[in-house]
Amino acid sequence: MNTLLNRRDYLGTSTGEPMRTQVAHRPIAIPVFPATSETTSSEPISDWDLLIVSERTTSGLTLSSQPVASTEATRSALNELRQLSGLTWEQLARLFNVSRRSLHFWASGQPLYPSNEERLNRLLGTVRYINRGSASINRSILLSPSSDGRIPLDLLIAGWYEEVKQLIGSGNTPQKSPLKPLSEDAIASRMPQKPEELVDALHDPIHREVGRSRTVRAVRSRKRDSNQ
Known part of the structure; x- marks a missing residue:
């Protein structure tokens, strides 16, 4: 890629003053990436292949940032x-x-x-x-x-x-309905229990109902006895 340089106009005065240099504020382009082979030189130039440079002073160059998209x-x-x-x-x-x-x-x-x-x-x-x-x-x-x-x-x-x-034409794809926020009661019901409540639950006595238990008796089948 050829480098474009600024033209500098040299102006003098009729009173014999020394010649002064005026720097033209014209953008120049410098290559950022090294030259590629002939097989890839035909590809379109990307946004970052060139940097636009503005020469404002004789002591240095000021770069202007062109890409602005987020x-x-x-x-x-x-x-x-x-x-x-x-x-x-x-x-x-x-x-x-x-x-x-x-x-x-x-x-x-x-x-x-x-x-x-x-x-x-x-x-x-x-x-x-x-x-x-x-x-x-x-x-x-x-x-x-x-x-x-x-x-x-x-x-x-x-x-x-x-x-x-x-x-x-329009695709008419179904739109997702926005989610409604939960009520305060629903949020409270989904909250985990407090640590102190979980600790107290470990020390609670286990409740057992006291009553008469029924004894299990073996019952012989009458049909089986008759067959014998």
């Missing part, structure tokens, strides 16, 4: 998109026009650019809308051509999210 929100949204859609990492990479390596970076917690964050949320919203309740069914719908020959996955790659919603 890492936890990104990881959660990406995992949900993969679970609902049933698509492979290769197919998901085509949706973002990035390499699988970029998706693994995002899944491991690295932030992404706002443009990719917006695309991720739109894709997740579309898959939630068409969700049939099964990842295998959703994947089959996304990969199967419609009556007019269009494949929903290709439409998602092109960014036609509303067209996919109209083409497939």
Whole structure:
């Protein structure tokens, strides 16, 4: 990857003052990862392959942090998109026009650019809308051509999210009813006994009912005696 350098304009004055250097505030890009072989150079560039650098002074460089998306929100949204859609990492990479390596970076917690964050949320919203309740069914719908020959996955790659919603329709998956909080009596009944109550129970005398016991007598069968 070629390094882009800033042009420095040298300006002078008509009064014979010494030449002063003005530094143009133009962003430059420096490579972060080492150069790869020709077999992998055709892969799309990930968000972390480049860092945007702003040269503000002649003594040093100031780095500007471009990725702003929340890492936890990104990881959660990406995992949900993969679970609902049933698509492979290769197919998901085509949706973002990035390499699988970029998706693994995002899944491991690295932030992404706002443009990719917006695309991720739109894709997740579309898959939630068409969700049939099964990842295998959703994947089959996304990969199967419609009556007019269009494949929903290709439409998602092109960014036609509303067209996919109209083409497939709502999944109408049953929503989970929110759990109601327990009452105070129910919470109290589920609480474990206090330690002092358990200790006192060990010293309680065992109650035994005193009464007359019946003696057991052996009774011979008359039928058996008659047969003999």
